[in-house]
Amino acid sequence: MELRQLTYFVTVAEELHFGRAAERLHIVQSAVSQQIQRLERELGAELFDRSPRRVRLTGAGERLLPEARAVLAAADRARAAVAPPPGLRIGTSTGLGAHLDRVLAAFAERAPDVPVELFSLPVAERLDRVAAGQLNAAFVRGAEPPPGVRVLPLWSDPLVAALPAGHPLAARPEIDLAELAGLPLTLTQRRNNPALVDLVVGACHRAGFEPPPGPVSGSLQDTLATIGTRPLWTVVYAAHARVLHSPRVAFVPFRAPGLALPTGLAVHATTPPPHLDTLLLACGDQES
Numbered sequence: 001m002e003l004r005q006l007t008y009f010v011t012v013a014e015e016l017h018f019g020r021a022a023e024r025l026h027i028v029q030s031a032v033s034q035q036i037q038r039l040e041r042e043l044g045a046e047l048f049d050r051s052p053r054r055v056r057l058t059g060a061g062e063r064l065l066p067e068a069r070a071v072l073a074a075a076d077r078a079r080a081a082v083a084p085p086p087g088l089r090i091g092t093s094t095g096l097g098a099h100l101d102r103v104l105a106a107f108a109e110r111a112p113d114v115p116v117e118l119f120s121l122p123v124a125e126r127l128d129r130v131a132a133g134q135l136n137a138a139f140v141r142g143a144e145p146p147p148g149v150r151v152l153p154l155w156s157d158p159l160v161a162a163l164p165a166g167h168p169l170a171a172r173p174e175i176d177l178a179e180l181a182g183l184p185l186t187l188t189q190r191r192n193n194p195a196l197v198d199l200v201v202g203a204c205h206r207a208g209f210e211p212p213p214g215p216v217s218g219s220l221q222d223t224l225a226t227i228g229t230r231p232l233w234t235v236v237y238a239a240h241a242r243v244l245h246s247p248r249v250a251f252v253p254f255r256a257p258g259l260a261l262p263t264g265l266a267v268h269a270t271t272p273p274p275h276l277d278t279l280l281l282a283c284g285d286q287e288s
Helices: 003-015 018-025 029-043 061-083 100-111 122-131 194-206 220-226 276-285
Strands: 047-050 054-056 088-092 115-121 137-141 149-164 234-237 248-252 260-268
Touching: 003 018, 003 029, 003 061, 029 234, 047 234, 088 122, 100 115, 100 276, 122 137, 122 149, 122 260, 137 149, 149 220, 149 276, 194 234, 194 260, 260 276
Parallel strands: 088 115, 088 137
Antiparallel strands: 047 054, 137 260, 149 234, 149 248, 149 260
């Protein structure tokens, strides 16, 4: 007796139709009939009363049905007992820098058997995938969640100025934003990160100046390479700056109150991801 035969038997018993059972099992009807006949021969009893107009369970079939269901349920429990725990699919961005390293290390310490898969995506796509259930969670900064997504607050991410290493301000331990007036500002296009662009441009306006626009690069790496050769500036998350190595670029903190964006964990509003409590504890560890 095979589990496959019991699966076919239960499906036919529920449908009382060999054709519909075959469709539900995604196999041809002849294969269902053949396996049921083999099971009947092995058991020495007919399980179905087959007539041209209907299919019914025999007395033997009615007695077998609850036992077959119990065997299949036990098989499912056995598979689940040895299956690896469900992993986590998490949306990230390159700017997380040292935060991400610490969170992943703390999570691995608490849940060493849980695999984590990372997806570096634009913020809008991260949120859309969380809403659709394609990501279990996503790190986001200052983003407005779409319907079906909630954002759990984590920490505040300060920004630092990225300047040419040879610029006079690069040697300072910290600077005022107004000291950058007149120096071209290079930022990503607003559609890529509206929260960041609005924060920086709005802060410049409040400091009393309109930053001259610098070139728009396709990536932070390209932006930093350009800053290393031209008098420009941009902003980088402090956590990311700590893991960057660019000898021609200096990262200088802003004098308080500086620029910062809140970072949160976006999750589905009604279906919490697996291991959420463990992940939140790991996120808390990064601040210690």
